[in-house]
Amino acid sequence: MILLSTVIETFEADLLGHYQDSLLPSHRQALAAMKHCRTSQSPVMLAKCDDCDSQRFVPHSCGHRNCPHCQSHESQQWLERQLQRQVPAEYFLVTFTLPKELRALAWQQQRTLYSLMTRCSWETLKTFTQNDPQLKGNAGAITVLHTHSRRLDYHPHVHCVIPAAAIDTEKRLWRTKRGKKGQDKKQTGYLFNHKALAKVFRAKLLEAITQAGLDLPHRYPEKWVVDVKSVGSGDKALVYLGRYLYKGVIQEKDIVACRDGQVTFCYQDSKTRQMRTRTLPGAQFLWLILRHVLPKGFRRARNFGFLHPNSKRLIGLLQYLHGLNPNRALAWLRKRPVLTCACCGGEMRIVKTRILPILRSQTMPAGQPG
Template structure:
């Protein structure tokens, strides 16, 4: 398998030469971190076996949220928190997309436009829930920002997962929409798109940004039934921290070209794409978010401040918050290669030295999540 760090090492000089004028600080920081992740240049920690007392050096991961190696444990923790908020209702995943004419504006004002997109998505569904003849209450939603298409082009859009239910705190009622058969219905996707478009344009104008003159009148919003929401949240959790590409999808790196594979969203077939090395790095780094920007946010009764309300609702409706435990994985422990004993950490963040660079301890795939 071809590692992303080896590709960065090969093409970093050419990449900086070509794109030095447009590299953002957050992108350069991510590039430097992924380049040294679990290599001889990374810091190490000293671990010792509890049984035979053997000591070995273990490389630290870079911990960058764009690295394909790192933050598996953080993804797992996020998924566990979301699944424990399950409520008795059908779940839907709504995808809000801005037209291609606005992508340039989004790229130039990433922090502002991404925040506007997320807030407008929430305001749209909140309005529909409040006005719905069945629901008429406060909505709850989980939003996740994605900036990439399957072929890794710049394509900012918001995935919003929400139950078809609402809480009316004044009347102390839980209302939900229930439909039978294969076709489940929440809201009309064309009506959602019209309201989302109006809210986006209004917010962009209030932010004193200049809209392009040729943006379309018709926007796209997709609304899809996703059962109890488990699989949708698992899917979103995969791309929460670990970058936009898995190393297993990088097929070749030779003659200055990098080839990777991806699944076409329409045909569902696996396709390949080949780019010059520096351009491939540019493709990856354009999806690095501004420093400190939160990709995922919870709203309404699914907000972290509503834990007691969710617990009460689950108790009254007989929902077990731990029934999705099949998705929960215990964090693996480092084990000694000599005797199989559990190893404990003695010292961390040791600078790389001639002695520690050999890394006599080789991490398994499961153990790799420990050194994040």
């Protein structure tokens, strides 16, 4: 497996030479963090075994949300929180895509455009839920912003996981939506018409951009793209979204070659589902990765409506009344692995963190194994 830190070490100078004027402070911070993550230059933690008193150093992760090494635990915690909020309804994955004509504006005004995309996606779904004859109530949704395609090109879009359900607060009713019957008279999942969603999303986002004082491009398409897909109980869709929530846009196992100034990575074609490879100069590959570093402090994932954390008691009541046990969905999740002692196999605990490499010899007691 080719480490991303190795790729950065090899091509960082070329990257700075070619993209010096395009790199933002957030890009440089991400680059520095991933370059030293779990290497000999990174800080370490001191772990101690309570059974045999042996100690050893454990490399620190950099903790950056774009690093493929880091934040597996945070990603799992997010997934657990979402699964605990499951409600008795069919779930749908709705994807709102920004047209390519507006991508330049999004890149120049990332914090503003990303926020507007998320807000308008939610407001579109909220409007449709309130107006739907079967639902007629308040919606709930989980939104996750992605900025990349499978090829890692710049492609901003918002994924929304939404149950086909609504709460009527005035009448205190829980309503779910029934699917549509096809020609074979079988019930199929149906939420909203994707063309109607795209039309409303387009109007809301264009108005929001104008109100924000930003200039729209001279030309942009009349028809936008919104995809609506049934995802059953929502488990698999949440796992997919959680995969890219904290651990960057590429896994190191997908970097298949790094030689002759080129980097090759593999990806799954979204149309054919076939695995393909893409080869780029090393500096361009790193730039491709860094383009998807979000502005500092920007929240990629958000919860709205009755799926907001403030609705914990309401969701608990719904689960109780409908006999839904959220712990069943959590049962298959892997627990965080414990650190075991190489001498006796006992469980080790961290006793000191953020130890600089030059202080290792001063920290480790004499006679203890490193």
